Amino acid sequence: MKNRKFITVILPLVAVCGLILLNALKSDPPLKHRNIADNAGLTLPTGFTGTALITGIGSARHIAVTPQGNIYVKINRLKNGKGIVVLHDSGDKAEVVSSFGNFSGTGIYIKNGYLYASSDENVYRFKLDAKNAVIDPEHPETVVSGLINRHEHEAKAILLDNAGNLYVNIGAYSNSCQVKDRQKGSMGQKGCPILDSAAGIWQFKADKLNQHYGDGVRYATGLRNVMGMDWNYQDNQLFVMQHGRDQLHDIFPEMFDQKQSALLPAECLYAIKKGDNAGWPYMYYDQIQHKKVLMPEYGGDGKKAGGENAIDPAAAYPGHLAPNGLLFYTGDQFPAKYKNGAFIAFHGSWNRAPEPQAGYFVVFQPFKNGKPDGQWVVFANGFSGSQAQTESGRAEHRPCGLAQGADGSLYVSDDTKGTIYKITYKK
Known part of the structure; x- marks a missing residue:
């Protein structure tokens, strides 16, 4: 790397996390502040081009792209009273076609002739015409209502499979299921009652209307x-x-120093089958020790193993990077090594202080035969604006949603300034 200041910042972290972060970053050019005309400010691998199609559309969360070049964007806070923005991608820019939906939220997905979208409590759908345009934007159908919202981890991501199922995340309304949430020294609730109603993935029927939260199947927990x-x-x-959970040092300072708290626990990629338990709140995954560790709220000390009945992560990443988007790339535009691998949008940390904040990038995780294979690398960097803005957490842009275009382009949303990026490859 040419930027010695960047290396000076990263090396102390590398010493602690066993070269994890350095290995991920070293294949990419140094992060620096770029003119918006230069790959839209992004640092990308050779051959890739970044374009900022549009900015200022609102807090853009997840996105869905049609074969006709339209982009449906879910807005987390209503803009002009609307929660879904429709854009048309004309190649190097996008224009607002329309906006509709009187609910804010995060999730959006296109499947089987419908646009599905979520608020923090409900999932709706809109019928699409042959050109994937919404037929009646003022009258969505309610697919699921009454999803739990306790104003912590309340956003609902959604996904549909090819077997007619709808998947919805129900986030835990707690950091680590303490008796007193996020309070120093408070221990975990016995049996963690939160697991009965949250902290998992719920499965519903995609084509059945007016389902209630209680009609869903708890597909995975922990x-x-x-x-x-x-x-x-x-x-x-x-x-x-x-x-992963927050504030190990703040809650248990006698067990964890600030550097450990900045790096732990790992943000984990899980391969989920029905009935799986990922272990929260009884354990977390330590990517430095490469093992599942018992939570301090339940008797752990940072070393004791835990989660004997919990599944292992498929891959692990440094803590607090906030993974908000996941996409398996199936297109043919990018080089062959990207085919069937995973892109992950890391929204960026807020709780690594006094250590530098980190993240605000999109990484690529290679896969082979349906499993992670090899070291992850930073694919798109520079969203924050500069290394100083990354370290301070004052990012100009924060990647959130990911989508693949019909031509194999990669789209990335930013929920800070409402920018939609398009990343393309040309030999």
């Missing part, structure tokens, strides 16, 4: 909060990215 979800058709399995 997941603190999931934003990134995608279906891997190589092994016909659901994959999710979990947000």
Whole structure:
């Protein structure tokens, strides 16, 4: 790397996390502030081009792209009273076609002639015409209502499979199921009653209207909060990215120093089958020790193993990077090594202080035969604006949603300034 200041910042972290972060970053050019005309400010591998199609559309969360070049964007806070924005991609820019939907939220997905979209409590759908345009934007059908919202990890990501099922994450309304949430020294609730109603993935029928939260099947449990979800058709399995717990040092300073608290626990990629338990709140995954560790709230000390009945992660990443988007790339535009691999949008940390904040990038995780294969690398960097803005957490843009275009382009949403990026490859 040419930027010595960047290396000086990263090396202390590398010493602690066993070269994990350095290995991921070293194949990419150094992060620097770029003119918006230069790959839209992004640092990308050779041959790739980044374009900012549009900005200022609102807090853009998850996105869905049609074969006709339209982009449906879910807005987390209503803009002009609307929660879904429709854009048309004309190649190097996008224009607003329309906006509709009087509910805010995160999730959006196109499947079997419908546009599905979520608020923090409900999932709706809109019928699409032959050109994938919404037929009646003022009258959505309610698919599921009454999803739990306790104003912590309340956002609902959604996903549909090819067997007629709808998947919805129900985030835990807690950090670690303490008796007193996020309070120093407070121990975990016995039996963690939160698991009965949250901290997992719920499955519903995609084509059945007016289902209630209680009609769903708890497909998987022990997941603190999931934003990134995608279906891997190589092994016909659901994959999710979990947000790991916070504040190890703040809550148990006698067990964890600030550097450990900044790096732990891992943000984990899980391959999920029906009935799986990922272990929250009784354990977390330590990517430095490469093992499942008992939570301090339940008698752990940072070393004791835990989660004997919990599944192992498929891959693990440094803590607090906030994975908000997951996409398996199935297109043909990018080089062959990207085919069937996973892109992950890391929204960026807020709780690594006094250590530098980190994230605000999109990484690529290679896969082979439906399983992670090899070291992850940072694919798209520079969303924050500069290394100083990354370290301070004052990012200009924060990647959130991912989508693949019909031509194999990769779209990335930003929920800070409402920018939609398009990443293309040309030999």
